[in-house]
Amino acid sequence: MIETILRAIVIGIGATALLDLWALLLNRTLGQPMANWAVIGRWFAYLPRGRFMHDTIAQTPPVANELAIGWTMHYLVGILFAASLLAIWGPGWALAPTLLPALIVGVVTVGCGWFILQPGMGFGIAASRRPNPGQIRLMGLINHVVFGLGLYLTALLIR
Structure with a gap:
């Protein structure tokens, strides 16, 4: 059990780090904006206060340490997704990883972003209230494929 938890932590961190490197590459080569982890941290910080939905997260008052909260939650969610992979396909997957489950x-x-985070931040379901929802959806899907690839590659590295 402890070994599975440790593997989920390492795999989740590795996959999330690959996603962050991918975002940095897109930013440096194509000018793609980086994620604003401060406003994501703000959204998470308001959850224990009972506030799940915001008209727009930018109009919600900032909270202390929201950038650190955003980065922390980004990696914790990555770990949770890795743990979900191991819970569904079993801990043995980490010992003999295959690409398809990842x-x-x-x-x-990607549905968590489309149906929980984006509506909660006031952007609508699947960014429907943003000026470029199609682009945001496509980038979200690509980013989550990269994350899935990161799950697989990290598992390969630590098996």
Whole structure:
């Protein structure tokens, strides 16, 4: 049990770090904006206060340490997704990883952004209230495929 938890932590961190490197590459080569982890931290910080939905997160008053909260939650969610992979496919997957389960988890988890985070931050379901929802959806899907690839590659590295 402890070994599975440790593997989930390492795999989740590795996959999330690969996602962050991917975002940095897109930023440096294509000018793609980086995620604003401060406003994501703000959204998470308001959850224990009973506030799940915001008209727009930018209009919600900032909270102390929201950037640190955002980064921390980014990695904790990555660990949770890795733990979900191991819970569904079993701890043995980490010892003999295959690509398809990791990609399935990557693609399915884009739904958390589309149906929980984006509406909660006031952007609508799947960014429907943003000026460029199609682009945001496509980038979210690509990013989550990269995350899934990161789950697989990290598991390969530590098996």
